[in-house]
Amino acid sequence: MTRKVVFFTTGMTAGGAERVVATLANALDSRGFEVVIAMVKGEESAYDLPPGVRLRSANLNPGLRNLPAAIQFYRQLLREESPDVVASFSTKSDIIALIFRLLFRSESQLIVSDRADPYTRNRRLQLACNVLYRWSDGLVCQSESVADYYRKRCKRASIFVIPNPLSEDSVGETTKKCRSRTVIAVGRLSEQKNHRLAISAFKRIRERFPELTMKIYGSGPLENELTEMIRMADLEDNVTLEGVVPNVMRQHSDAALFLFTSNYEGYPNALMEAAAAGIPTVTTDFSPGTAREIIEDGVNGYVVPVGGEDEAVEASIKALSGKLDLAEVIAASQRVRKRHRTELILESWLNVFGPLGRKRLPL
Structure with missing residues (x-):
């Protein structure tokens, strides 16, 4: 039957x-x-x-x-x-x-x-x-x-x-080659995802790493507001809103950083896929606390307080400065893949x- x-x-x-x-x-x-x-x-x-x-x-x-x-x-x-x-x-x-x-x-x-x-x-x-x-x-x-x-x-x-x-098609293979100079963020353009924090933090991160660019993937009601925020911050040549694109982590498996700034979540696929792809990550400790079940703080990324721009900037600079051991990041990615x-x-x-x-x- x-x-x-x-x-x-x-x-x-x-x-x-x-x-x-x-x-x-x-x-x-x-x-x-x-x-x-x-x-x-x-x-x-x-x-x-x-x-x-x-x-x-x-x-x-x-x-x-x-x-x-x-x-x-x-x-x-x-x-x-x-x-x-x-x-x-x-x-x-x-x-x-x-x-x-x-x-x-x-x-x-x-x-x-x-x-x-x-x-x-x-x-x-x-x-x-x-x-x-x-x-x-x-x-x-x-x-x-x-x-x-x-x-x-x-x-x-x-x-x-x-x-x-985890869909293996969404992440591809982890990379051991040199990282690109691209920071990525993924999520609906809404209050929940708090992309304002990501943009503000990135502006300060570029003071240390001026060669970086950031791509934000997603669509939503705040698109016009975020576009204006990018313009007012004089980041039009450095930050782009890319819309909805499938399999972002596969395309950017060599990204310099994944920046995740949500206020609350369920179990975010984007964060799981970034960890599985072996992309160094900075994430907020969003309610209800799931981030720490995906990201091993200090191993494959850093977990910072919700709304904590200073902490996000500091953690991002650490990650971009090579404070995370690449071999440990890749090993953690394999643990994420196995579990999911x-x-x-x-x-x-x-x-x-x-x-x-x-x-x-x-x-």
Whole structure:
């Protein structure tokens, strides 16, 4: 009997959680699973999927107004697909699936996955997640820090820690050759990513290393503001906004530095890929604390306080001055690759799914 897994998510735009869904869907399809990706909004995937992976969409804008329609879509999805397992991959889809579970009986296993920083949610949403997640068959967290949050608040939940899988295509081979003079930053051009800090810090870094340039990859609502900031800082010849480009770390495996300045994150693929590519890194110690699970402070990079421009500048100068041992950076990159291998991550997910037989929980 073909085993069926439905991934349920808000959409399949070019984001970190969506990339994980695509990676897992590809891996399961190659193993003979029937895979469906069900979306609340949107009709297409920003990531390549094999022909065997089907997409379904409710074509709704997420929000309380459309919650009844979203629940009805989910109910129809379960009736028509009759999956062995549903794996939900966004806060909104988690809530939809769990409300349905409380209202109706379902024979499908329901695994929810928190892909965000629970500490930064508003209190109402925190309470909703803390109450609802305990009704899942399993709660997957990307990091120990997020798992610790839920261990204190969802004592009935079965909690698992599974980091994101690494696509080898996204990073290529680590390089032992001389570093370029390019600093890279990756992330949506939004308040969360705090690219203002990266630009301000880079201006000061160039006082020590005037030959450097910086490329910022991503798109978002702050594009015009950041463009003006670059102009006002007289950095137009040195800092460029490159837009959304796939596999940045493969293209820049010889980058001088990866500068990551987020205020908060879930489990950032960009940081994981930079570490796997062996690029010296300076990152903020963003909430909920995941940076230190990826970057070994003083080995393959430096972890600095959130918003700490002085600390970011000082750490960047140390990294650019050769204070990090290249052999240790490369050795750390191999540890990151090993821990995030797609096959290893897939096995962890399959262990969470358990025997893929139908399961009915008493409500």
